[in-house]
Amino acid sequence: xxxxxxxxxxxxxxxxxxxxxxxxxxxxxxxxxxxxxxxxxxxxxxxxxxxxxxxxxxxxxxxxxxxxxxxxxxxxxxxxxxxxxxxxxxxxxxxxxxxxxxxxxxxxxxxxxxxxxxxxxxxxxxxxxxxxxxxxxxxxxxxxxxxxxxxxxxxxxxxxxxxxxxxxxxxxxxxxxxxxxxxxxxxxxxxxxxxxxxxxxxxxxxxxxxxxxxxxxxxxxxxxxxxxxxxxxxxxxxxxxxxx
Numbered sequence: 001x002x003x004x005x006x007x008x009x010x011x012x013x014x015x016x017x018x019x020x021x022x023x024x025x026x027x028x029x030x031x032x033x034x035x036x037x038x039x040x041x042x043x044x045x046x047x048x049x050x051x052x053x054x055x056x057x058x059x060x061x062x063x064x065x066x067x068x069x070x071x072x073x074x075x076x077x078x079x080x081x082x083x084x085x086x087x088x089x090x091x092x093x094x095x096x097x098x099x100x101x102x103x104x105x106x107x108x109x110x111x112x113x114x115x116x117x118x119x120x121x122x123x124x125x126x127x128x129x130x131x132x133x134x135x136x137x138x139x140x141x142x143x144x145x146x147x148x149x150x151x152x153x154x155x156x157x158x159x160x161x162x163x164x165x166x167x168x169x170x171x172x173x174x175x176x177x178x179x180x181x182x183x184x185x186x187x188x189x190x191x192x193x194x195x196x197x198x199x200x201x202x203x204x205x206x207x208x209x210x211x212x213x214x215x216x217x218x219x220x221x222x223x224x225x226x227x228x229x230x231x232x233x234x235x236x237x238x239x240x241x242x243x244x
C-alpha cells in the first residue's frame with residue numbers, strides 16, 4: 001500500500017512508523033482498513049458487528065509486536081471503532097496503537113475508540129497509545145478513547161497513554177478489573193495548549209488477593225487550556241495500590 005507524505009507523518013507521530021513493519025498490523029484510515037496482516041501468533045479479523053477488530057494473541061506467544069494505528073485525513077470526518085484484544089494464557093506481546101488527525105476543514109474531525117482487553121492468566125502485555133492532532137486552527141480535532149481491561153490471575157499489563165499535542169477536546173475513560181496476583185500499571189501523559197480541554201477518568205477495581213495497580217499521571221496545561229483528572233482505585237481484598 002502506498003501512503004502519502006501526510007499519512008506517513010501521522011503514522012510516525014503516533015506509532016513511530018517510517019515504513020510498514022513486518023508482523024501483525026492493521027492500519028485504519030478514514031474509517032477503512034487499508035492494511036491488514038496477521039502473523040503466525042496473532043490473528044486480526046473484523047468483529048461480528050463489522051464495526052471494529054478482534055485481535056487474538058495465541059497462548060504462549062513470544063517476541064510479538066502488533067501495530068494498530070488509526071489516522072484521519074479527511075476534513076470534518078467522524079469515526080467510531082470497537083476493538084477487542086484477546087490475550088492468551090502465558091503470552092507476551094507489545095501493542096502499538098494511537099490515533100492521528102489531520103483536519104484542514106472548519107468543522108469537527110472526531111475519533112471514538114472503544115478498546116476492550118481480555119488478558120488471560122500469566123500473560124504479559126505492554127500497550128502504547130499516542131494521540132496527535134494537526135491542521136487548520138478552525139477545524140476541531142476530537143479524540144475520545146474508552147479502555148476496558150480485565151487482568152487475569154498472575155497477569156501483568158502496562159499501559160502507556162500519551163496525548164502529544166493538537167487535540168482540542170478529549171474525554172479519556174479507563175475501567176479495569178484486576179484478579180488475584182495480577183498487576184496493572186497505567187502511565188498517562190497529557191499536554192494541552194491554547195483553548196483545549198482534556199478529561200481523564202480512571203477506575204480500577206482490584207478483585208483478587210495480592211493484586212496490584214498503579215495510576216501515574218503526568219500533565220502539562222499550557223496557555224488557557226484546562227484538564228480534569230479523576231482516579232478511583234478500589235481494593236476489595238488484600239492488595240497493593242498507588243495513585244500519583
